[in-house]
Amino acid sequence: MRLKSLMMTILGVGLAGGAVMIAQEQLRRSQAAADPTIVRVVAAAEEIPFGSPIEGHKLTAIDWPADSVPAGVFTSFEDVLPTAGVDPRRAKRALAQGEILLASKVSDFGEKVTIVQTLGENNRAMAINVDAQTGVGGFVTPGDFVDIVLTQGKNESLRAVTILQNIRVIGVDQTADEDVDQPGIARTVTVEVTPDQGQRLALAQKAGQLSLSLRSLHIQEDKPLEAIRLSDILLEKSPVAEGAPKPIVKVRRGTTDVQEVPVAGNPANATVSN
Incomplete structure (x- = not known):
């Protein structure tokens, strides 16, 4: 044999x-x-x-x-x-x-x-801890580009800020093959950063929770983004643009008289009277 x-x-x-x-x-x-x-x-x-x-x-x-x-x-x-x-x-x-x-x-x-050969000149590889929620549900794969968002604080002081933009993913867990297109829940994502970005990323991981935002292939230009606080989204009114048409209901009185009445507040709670 x-x-x-x-x-x-x-x-x-x-x-x-x-x-x-x-x-x-x-x-x-x-x-x-x-x-x-x-x-x-x-x-x-x-x-x-x-x-x-x-x-x-x-x-x-x-x-x-x-x-x-x-x-x-x-x-x-x-x-x-x-x-x-x-x-x-x-x-x-x-x-x-x-x-x-x-x-x-x-x-x-x-x-x-090794993965080192995929890095640009003078760049670094750095790992981020993620889960299903912070890692875009597992849809991030090597070769993708992401923004990195830091969430920090508690209760009313809770805020989020995009700390890095257009960052290349070079590895997901132990996989660095850019031909992989099957989603999977990862525990770590390795990204390519400059030395300065690496320092920012190290501090951010200690300061709060990091989330990945998967970028479109058609984004042409990055712009600085301001931090947003919980109070910024807990508004007294719903976020309807100024000048947007208001919902109306038609009210029929009798058999021929029909009037259109603007609805104030939640249209679902509007009442129609005859």
């Missing part, structure tokens, strides 16, 4: 190696006879999740205009795949099927890939 398993393993490795060699040879031949205005570049033959090893069967070669080849592109499988005994490169971010490989998207041979 063990011998059979060993033979199957050796066969699988041999087939995988053969597929890589065939692909490499096809790439060499196509480049030798290709139009000089076209370059054959290495791309993902299938989806490659964040942190996954770059393997031969996951790669393909596609045509690309020579005058628009991005910096850091790979034109040879040998530059992407490891030699015998060398650890593979890994995806620094999720790669879609058909996406060309760039040096900025994959690690060096044997390099460890």
Whole structure:
């Protein structure tokens, strides 16, 4: 039984190696006879999740205009795949099927890939404790952008203020894959912040409860938001805009006389008299 398993393993490795060699040879031949205005570049033959090893069967070669080849592109499988005994490169971010490989998207041979590689220059990763209510019901996923709202105080002194806007979510619990689109209740959300924003966020977590506000894809401009207090929403009157039409009821007196009467207060409590 063990011998059979060993033979199957050796066969699988041999087939995988053969597929890589065939692909490499096809790439060499196509480049030798290709139009000089076209370059054959290495791309993902299938989806490659964040942190996954770059393997031969996951790669393909596609045509690309020579005058628009991005910096850091790979034109040879040998530059992407490891030699015998060398650890593979890994995806620094999720790669879609058909996406060309760039040096900025994959690690060096044997390099460890962590969430740090997804951070912008001089930025930090910081975790926020959330639950179903404060984490937008679990609909926040890696790659989303959120505003962070601090709620602080008790009773009449209760207030809320947006402390950070347009903050990128880079992880939900232990998941950093931006292709995840299934909602789930999280306990922590990790966000990307500047050093100054990180200090503000650390203080805010101690001062009160933080909630996430999931942003629309179409927000063009952020504006400073003032804090709002409980007294601001406990109004004596309902928040109807000035000049808005008032509800009316029609009152019929007799068989022909019909009058329209504006309703004061709650229309549900209005009475009609004949």
